Amino acid sequence: MLATLPTGRSDVVVRDVFDGDATPPHVTTTEFVEDVRRVLRPGGVYLANCADRPPLHRLRAEVATFREVFGDAVAVVAEPALLRSRRYGNFVLAGIAPVEDERTEGTQDPLADLGSAALERALRSLSVPARIVHGPDTKALAGSTRPLRDPMA
Template identity: 50%
Template sequence: MPRRPVPRPEPGTWSTASGVVELARDGSDEHAWTVFVNGVASSSVHTGDPTVLEFEYLRWMADVLDERDPAGAPLDVVHLGAAGCALARYVDATRPGSRQVAVEVDEDLARLVREWFDLPRAPALRLQVGDARERLATRREGSADAVVRDVFAKDVTPRHVRTAEFVADVARVLRPDGTYLANVADRPPLTRLRREVATTATVFEHVGVLAETGLLRGRRYANAVVVASPAPLAADRLVRRAARAPVPTRWVDGDDLVALVAGAAPEHDAVADAEGPGPQPRSSGRHP
């Protein structure tokens, strides 16, 4: 069978269903690329080495998946928000034989990403076009080792993918030892992050947060990752990984997490419906 040609990305700007998508080189490294959606850095992909993850929150997600036992075993992963599929490429490289699905609401962006980057082919990675929650609802019960939510409309996660009912559907899809990873962009006083954790804790027994120390101390706008599972989390190992992170990072759980969330109310579909649909989703993003 002839080998398929290796994609050769070129800088440029494209009009898509989400608006304007730009592909740009990231610094002087010819293999480092950043995908911008409507001016927001939405994915960073290293075409030479899929284990290179430039965005801090993606590195944290990878750390959580790396701590799953047994290390290196294949995983079934559902990515809600595809963008450049950086984390999917990482999982494919570090856990050969994994089967992944990446959901992207923008059909044009999904096509462009396939053209730009050497993504794994089905069944290793399947790209699906559609709404994240609607696609999640079609998944079988207990069919995934991990569900990753990385969906944004500009810098906000749409309401319909942050309610307790949505998180309950994530739990339905996960296996008993499965992991839910949610990217949250926030600024002091951390209203979004606190509500996300409060909502997630109504469904999952074990919840923690990986975040920049500066965000938690109320100094800056940044990303955090909410980590949840029906099974105990590898807290001690995640504390050690956070201590080694290039950016000062903390793992928060237990009493510290209770203090962080104190007074925050969970979000529910009924309230979201009363408020209206909110911004329409697009795929993943970093919001420094």
């Protein structure tokens, strides 16, 4: 279905698909995320639900994959205990397509508002408090994990 969508026409793409308690591997690869990026408008957002358990191998691989496609324009939102690798749960990954700004010669920072005190306060005050990791901090979260790739034919 994704391959049939026109280039640059979507504001948001959401991936929330599971086979049992795992995400099907073919929708977690760099090639798939590149195709999602293709359909996003500038400033468009890709949100993906990632379930994982300690020691968070799946999350780290998906973060590395998102970073391969979106660079620093990546964020992860989850309960603090999940980010500390204390139990099984769901993480929301976000990748934001760059926005070209002709007035400033270059690319605007699509994550500029993600580090705001207001957003962090709002996440902490949810009925299930959450924390956000964004930008360069996602590099540390991915660690030395390699991005996921489609198998060779």
